Amino acid sequence: MIKSKSKIVLLLIVFLFLAVSIHAKEITSLDKITVTAQKIEENLQEVPLSITVFDEFDIKDRQIESVKDIGRYTPNLLLPNLGDNGILAPTIRGISSDPHSISTTVSINIDGIPGFSSIGYDAVLEDIERIEVLKGPQGTLYGRNAMAGVINIITKKPGNEIRARVGTEFGSDNKRQYSFSASGPLVKDKFYMGISGKHYEKDGYLKNTFLNQTYNDRENNYGKINLRYTPSDDLEIFLISSKFKRDDGAASLNLMTAKNKRELSSDIQGTNTSETTTHALKIKYDFSGYTFESISAYKEDEDIRLSDGDFSPMVINQGPMNFSYENSSQEFRLSSQTQNLNWLAGLYADKGGKTGGYTIHSIYPAYAGRYDSETDDKSVGVFIHGDYKINDRLSVLAGLRYDKDKRKINEITQDVQLETSYGSVSPKIALEYLFDKNIMMYATIAKGYKSGGFYMLAAPGSPKEYDQETLLNYEIGWKSSFLDNKLIVNSSIYYMDISDKQVLTAVDSMYGYISNAASATSKGLELEIRYHLNDNLSLFSGFGYNKTTFDEFSDYKGDYNGNYNPYAPEYNYSIGTQYRSANGCYAGIDLTGYGKMYLDKANKYQQNAFNLVNAKIGYEADKFDIYLYAKNLFDKNYDTEGYYDGSYVFLSDPREMGVQLTYRF
Secondary structure, three states: OOHHHHHHHHHHHHHHHHHHOOOOOOOOOOOEEOOOOOOOEEEOOOOOEEEEEEEEEEEEEOOEEEEOOOOOHHHEEEEEEOOOOOEEEEEEEEOOOOOOEEEEEEEEEEEEEEEEEOOOOOOOOEEEEEEEEEEEOOHHHHOOOOOEEEEEEEOOOOOOOEEEEEEEEEOOOOOOEEEEEEEEEEEEEOEEEEEEEEEEEEEEOOOOOOEEEOOOOEEEEEEEEEEEEEEOOEEEEEEEEEEEOOOEEEEOEEEEEEEEEEEOOOOOOOEOOOOOEEEEEEEEEEEEEEEEEEEEEHHHHHHEEEEEEOOOOOOOOEEEEEEEEEEEEEEEEEEOOOOOOEEEEEEEEEEEEEEEEEEEEOOOOOOOOEEEEEEEEEEEEEEEEEEEEEHHHOEEEEEEEEEEEEEEEEEEEOOOEEEEEEEEEEEEEEEEEEEEEEEEEEEEEEEEEEEEEEEEOOOOOOOEEEEEEEEEEEEEEEEEEEOOOOOEEEEEEEEEEEEEEEEEEEEOOOOOEEEEEEEEEEEEEEEEEEOOOOEEEEEEEEEEEEEEEEOOEEOOOEEEEEOOOOOOOOOEEEEEEEEOOOEEEOEEEEEEEOOOEEEOOOOOEOOOOEEEEEEEEEEEEEOEEEEEEEOOOOOOOOOEEEEEHOOOEEOOOOOOOEEEEEEEE
């Protein structure tokens, strides 16, 4: 461990030495970053929100290939290791989701397509213009399940410029990846098309000794088409469709009792053949100082798996699972931007549900059987949001939203039908003060909520329904730029009061139910720095500190008052640098890490603090790029041990080294 840390320190010293010694080029400024976090185009430094933004160069340089890769570079964002099985349940500012629920506290929005479930969350990032991570409740503009934040992903627009790129990547464990993207006009100045795709495969590292096979192989394919039509200067229409298909092995998961966590002995070979399909139709029309937008979206997730829950040659707990999740949504927005007043009003509605079930094969008749259910969900929301410039320095921002959610479930196996509805008001108010053109300070109060639902595995006699969870966020932030915009420093501090927290409540040593039995408090800070030293060298760093604890929560198994919320790391950080020379040489390195976090409400099981190093060197020319790269350079083991009350361990990825080649036409 000491030797590894010494290597890390040495590498950082080398790059810091470069930072202070290279002055060959004239120093330039960082580009202005435009975001659409508040559903209109704004300068990042003028938005009273804590936002982490990744542009296309950040995505490339930091080797961000899917949503699960952005957490380590975002203060106070955790995307927990759940075995690399296509399920993600993000934590922002210590606000996590109960592992027994598929809904999340962080909404994801991909080209206007909303996502509220941990199933299908881990989207592929190909031909992406920008990723925005909004921290704190965003219910006013995004509705339910945005109580902790939102992840926005925006695809590149096709236009008159012809772009084409192919890429290959070969790495450890027989990794092979092939990607492409192309865009340009079908009819100049009128009709454009962009297409992209990726094939990925890699051998697993978890050995099934019973079948003499690797258990967690990975193979998937992704494709996207983006059509853009501009019949006039005032009208713009997009149609974006994508499909992501997995042909993976089982999750990177084992029993805590296993002597060798990288080996198991199962009589079946686990599989994950899930698919995600998305479609979005976006219309934008400008008229007489107003902008009208319509976003129609559809998302379908087919979750199809075969798994062995006992990891043994015996038939104790194994079988197939197949669920289909569908969601259709429609949003209308009307907005206007003037010198002193910007406002936006909207109407949102969606309809979706889940159908399917799972089969348990077991030598114990009490566990064996088939379980099927179907749900029907509907939501409607109306919102208004605006900011008014009182004078040259002071602005006020306010928003209000009302959502109505209806939930139905038909538990076919148990012959139980339940129906419920929830209503929620999500207000927000913020003050923004400009000290000068480079320094801004803001203060915000906002409310967010996570919708309620059903838990059909509740203990006999216990309620199967749970209500919505809410929080109030109090935040003060600072955004600043120095040295002619070469140095950007953004920070925020926050305090969140969480009410009616959804938690699994035990009624005896075996059974429990999800209830709103807890309250909690979250507080912390965030800091991000970008420094463009010169045309060749740039530095970045980020730090998040968080403390989320239960104020009130107890059940049959104990009193958890004062305990830390599960999956809420104490801190996370990133620091890195990229060097690009005029002759094409490139080098980049970063160090990222997370503090200690607990995996259960009793704080019995924990993941210790860890850090990882990633590095990349190469040559960049007009037509091609070639790189050597390393992820987890020092082969750090950071397994998540103790999941599900100490039963399982999620395995961490070993070191990956390889070569990347990109060719542009």
